[in-house]
Amino acid sequence: MFTLCPAALSGSRDPYTGVEFNLGFRVSHYALNLDYKVEPNALAGEAVLRVVTGDEELKKMSLDLAAGMVTRRVTADGKVKVAKFKQSGGKLRISFGAPVPAGQEFALTIRYGGNPKPIRTTWGQIGWEETESGALVASQPNGAPSWFPCDDHPSQKATFDFRIAADSPFTVVCPGTLISKRSTGSTTRWHYAAESPLATYLATVNVGEFTAFDLGRNTTVFAPAELKSQVNEEFARQQDMLDFFEERFGDYPFPDYRVVVTEDALEIPLEAQGLSIFGSNHVKGDHVFERLIAHELSHQWFGNSCGLSVWGDIWLNEGFACYSEWLWLEHSQGVPAHESARSHYKVLERKDQDLYLADPGARDMFDDRVYKRGALFVHSLRRELGDDAFFRAIRSHLAAARHSTTTASDALSAFRSAGNPAAIDALAADWLGQRALPRFPA
DSSP states (O other): OOOOOOSSOOSSBOTTTOOBOOOSEEEEEEEEEEEEETTTTEEEEEEEEEEEEOSSOEEEEEEEOOTTEEEEEEEESTTOOEEEEEEETTEEEEEEEEEEOTTOEEEEEEEEEEOOOOEEETTEEEEEEEETTEEEEEOTTTOGGGTSOBOOOTTOOEEEEEEEEEETTOEEEOSSEEEEEEEETTEEEEEEEEEEEEOGGGOOOEEEOOEEEEEETTEEEEEOGGGHHHHHHHTTTHHHHHHHHHHHHOSOSSSOEEEEEOSSOOSSOEEETTEEEEOGGGOSSSOTTHHHHHHHHHTTTBTTTEEESSGGGHHHHHHHHHHHHHHHHHHHHOOOHHHHHHHHHHHHHTSOSOOOTTSOOTTTTTOHHHHHHHHHHHHHHHHHHOHHHHHHHHHHHHHHTTTEEEOHHHHHHHHHHHSOHHHHHHHHHHHHSOSSOOOOOO
């Protein structure tokens, strides 16, 4: 029998990112008040965190914050007094004048600033990144501290307010609903409120010279004006795609869906909560990247609304997103998902058989084999259950974990309930619990 990744935090560091855990509290809300100067790439910020202590009194606490962001002042409200703080090694460590009682809620205000830049990680440089005419943030898995102090773990979801002032020629796009946009002199202040909890790695800021193009009832794209014709062609079926995924997965979990197209070329598209980011190289108007448009949209269900408790279960995000590509191809072009699965299975047969899908490890968590083997496992569940039970199980699982986090065990429970538990366990043991590639689903 295979062993699934543990849902609880154990040890002192995340086994994937290597980042020390921040224990003894939760952050329920981040209010980020930022002033960003594009040309010098200068960020001045005030982060107000709504903190709730755990079951024990809290004498000190830590947050994640990269060295490029310098902490200038830390204060708390009410009777909570900050005695001192120190920033080093990617951590902001805060000591209190007196222990904060268990179960107490308080506001922690951190003033900071600097020149944000990506964090160097196992997976390359991630986080805040300058573009040709602005900036973008892509933080998976641990780049959020490149621009704000946070408890940067996928299980630690919170609501957000983003208030960002930028030079007036630029548009700012963040997760959540646009509450207000006010211009004063040469600066415009944007306020977005994300009322659905999100993981810190899914928080993003996109600053650029964008024009908004409506795609449908709840889909919009922000792109350079000169790319209008290519964008309208490339994303012509974005609304149809969202409507189709709603039929398969349940109601779209956020108020709307936005796509940001940067002037720059990007290696791969990137998802954030309620939006996705594409490079100009992805919008040629020839639909070559339509599968990626489907992939990123599906992450709004798999990964964003229904988030991960631990990085070891990354196949839940990427396997279902990859399978969504095949579902869209099946729906839009009549190519059976079974045919797509067989094609990718043949490719996997020629690759190394040293991947453990249930816990692939940091080095391989974004390996294409995780995506394709995860999708093939999902396809094997569909073949076992049949379409009605399969999609019913998916909708049940997503509804149960809506705006929360989940584990592989949770997902498998939904499929067990929809069919023969022993058969589901056998498939899980084959696909998740062994390195050798299992037989192709019949």
